[in-house]
Amino acid sequence: MIGVPLLRSELRKLATTRMPLAFVAVLAVIAAVNAAAVTWGTDFDGSKTFVSTSADQRSLIAFGSNAVIIAGLFGAIAVAREYGHGTVIPTFLSSPRRHRAVLAQYGAVATGGALIGLVGAALTVLAVALALTTTEFSFMVSTAGVVRVLAAATYAGAAGAVLGAGIGAVVRNAGGAVTGTVLALIVAPPLTVQLINDASSWVPAPLAIALAGVDPEAASVERLPNAFGAMVVLAMWALVPALIGMVTVGRRDVV
Numbered sequence: 001m002i003g004v005p006l007l008r009s010e011l012r013k014l015a016t017t018r019m020p021l022a023f024v025a026v027l028a029v030i031a032a033v034n035a036a037a038v039t040w041g042t043d044f045d046g047s048k049t050f051v052s053t054s055a056d057q058r059s060l061i062a063f064g065s066n067a068v069i070i071a072g073l074f075g076a077i078a079v080a081r082e083y084g085h086g087t088v089i090p091t092f093l094s095s096p097r098r099h100r101a102v103l104a105q106y107g108a109v110a111t112g113g114a115l116i117g118l119v120g121a122a123l124t125v126l127a128v129a130l131a132l133t134t135t136e137f138s139f140m141v142s143t144a145g146v147v148r149v150l151a152a153a154t155y156a157g158a159a160g161a162v163l164g165a166g167i168g169a170v171v172r173n174a175g176g177a178v179t180g181t182v183l184a185l186i187v188a189p190p191l192t193v194q195l196i197n198d199a200s201s202w203v204p205a206p207l208a209i210a211l212a213g214v215d216p217e218a219a220s221v222e223r224l225p226n227a228f229g230a231m232v233v234l235a236m237w238a239l240v241p242a243l244i245g246m247v248t249v250g251r252r253d254v255v
């Protein structure tokens with residue numbers, strides 16, 4: 001079980017650094033890119049059919065796949081840098097049961113990842129809605145649809161952060177943790193799909209898209225799992241490296 005003081009301490013560590021601001025800046029840039037695409041982008045025939053329907057617009061604002069990757073990097077850096085800066089030592093000294101300290105780390109980065117997903121999705125929705133005023137189309141996604149997009153991005157962000165944190169706990173080096181997270185979330189999924197065709201719907205990006213209720217045709221994929229299946233499998237993607245990280249931390253020296 002996570003101790004409240006430990007969790008509060010880990011959250012304070014994250015909140016008192018510049019790293020969250022850097023990630024917020026990244027989210028703002030992504031939202032601006034989406035707005036620019038809506039304002040100036042066109043299809044091959046010069047039309048804007050890519051925002052002409054509610055399904056197309058929901059696909060555009062679905063931030064979950066971005067949230068998994070960005071929050072994954074956040075979690076990897078947040079945990080790995082504690083070993084690099086030595087701030088993990090007092091944490092483990094204050095909590096000899098290391099699994100509680102690791103759970104507190106995971107809880108903190110999951111909270112941060114969820115916020116990254118939520119803020120990123122909210123900024124993207126706002127940017128796209130404002131950009132649509134420069135076109136002939138209005139914002140067509142229903143309130144329920146927007147809520148689902150926000151919820152999906154929040155969940156995907158938390159899952160991605162925990163996945164990255166698990167890798168960071170194993171590697172203990174920020175550069176290596178970032179590389180491992182990129183391999184796990186960007187490089188490995190398409191390679192897996194090449195080897196196992198049926199896996200195309202069960203890698204993180206399609207799972208996050210499915211959570212947002214995006215139409216498979218609008219997302220240019222053959223099929224997507226149902227929301228419950230997507231939640232379970234995305235959680236497994238996060239929990240496997242997290243458990244490996246916890247076991248590894250418990251069996252080796254602190255530094």
